[in-house]
Amino acid sequence: MSFDEIWGQDPAITTLTRALEGGRLHHAYRFEGQRGVGKEMAALRFARALVCERGGLGCGDCSSCRRAMTMSEGEPHVPVHPDVVLVGRGLYRSVTGQAEATGIGVEQIRRVVLERVGFSSHEGRALVFIVRDADELTVQAANSLLKTLEEPPARTHFVLLSSRPNRLLDTIRSRTLPVRFSPLSETVLKRILQQHGKNVEVAAFAEGSAALALELSDEDSLNEREAFVAGVQAALESKDFSAAIKFAEAQKGDRDALKADLSFLAQRLARSARERGKENESHLERCARRHAVVLSAINEIERNVQSALVLEVMLQELRHL
Ligand SMILES: [Zn+2]
Known part of the structure; x- marks a missing residue:
């Protein structure tokens, strides 16, 4: 069976296998679900x-x-099958000459999708476009796709992947059929970690994401996250705010790493609420408020607000809670 390696996503996989077996395929799907739950794996198998x-x-x-399942070794790192086309931010730097730091640009859509879509599949069966993090399409790129998404040529299929589907344009949403992927259970995460020969204990901190679980199982990365949480703690406990500013300004790494650090912090707060919240209601409330502040910081990072500024505001708010 083609989808056996995807664990913990039975409803989504049932939808896809029924469509394949019954020959009733929609021409554009939208796989929704948080990062690291198997959306791209499922899309490649589809x-x-x-x-x-x-x-x-x-x-x-x-x-x-x-x-279809073998990735080319050189750039772009995409399936070697010519009819399985992966689209994603920064993937085709060598073709478009653009790094696409903030989103999938219209040039990539033109060169990789629109110029290709007019021709039939190389090998005659189907042509499949998979758009990784489709919520990163710029408005111009998304608009350039609309007509094709609505009425692609025969045997041409689209699968848009998104962990933030509410950020997709309504016009994209209305042209795609949603398939929902859930957070993975701790049991499934442990199985995945075990399969990779990793420490299964980190499953509890992974927020249902296999990607995060694997990241955390790497000792260096876990230590970095712990150091971030300790840094936040120290900045909050320090008497004057300058320690917080120093800490905020020191976090100059890339935004994805910072987002992951903040998610880890949010997770820590949620866990603390679970562990100590039962007997102590004020602790529970405080954790919930702090958690909300951290989530809103993550949101700001996603909106490309400057990292140091986001952290400063976050620390300031946390100090008052
Ligand atoms: Zn085959």
Whole structure:
């Protein structure tokens, strides 16, 4: 079975396998769910089924199936099968000459999708476009896709992946059929960690995300996160605010790393609320308020507000709670 390796997503996988087996495929899907729960894995397997030489759910064995799942070694790092096209921010730097620091640009959509979509699939079965983090499409890029999303040529399929589907334009949402992916249970996370030979204890901090669990199982990365939480703690306990400003300004790393650090902090607060909140209501309330402040900081980072500023505001608010 083609989707066996995807754990903990039975409703989503059932939707996809029924569509494949019944031959009732929608031309544009939208896989929604937080980061690291199997959306891209499922999309690649869905594409594999569509290009498989034997049809059905994909045999996993024929040359097409294998090429659909093999990533090219050089840039861009995308499936080697010419009819399985992965789109994503910064993926085609070598083709478009653009780093796309803030979003998937219209140039990528033109060159990688629109110029390709007019031609039939190379190998005659299907042409599948997978858009990683589709919420990162710039407005111009998203608009350039609308017509094709609405009426793609025969046997052309789109799968848009998003962990923040509410950020997609309504016009994109209305043209795509949602398939929902849930956070993974701790049991599933432990199974995944075990499969990778990693410490299963971190499953509890991974917020249902296999990607985060694997990241945390790396000792260096866990230590970095712990250091961040300790830094926040110290900045909050310090008498004057200059320690907080210093800490905020020292966090100059990339935004994704900062977001991950903040998620870890949020998770810590949620855990503390769970552990001590039962007997102590004021602790519970304080954790909940702090948690909300951290989540709003993550939101600001996503909106590309300057990191040091976001952290300063966050620390200031946390100090008053
Ligand atoms: Zn096959």
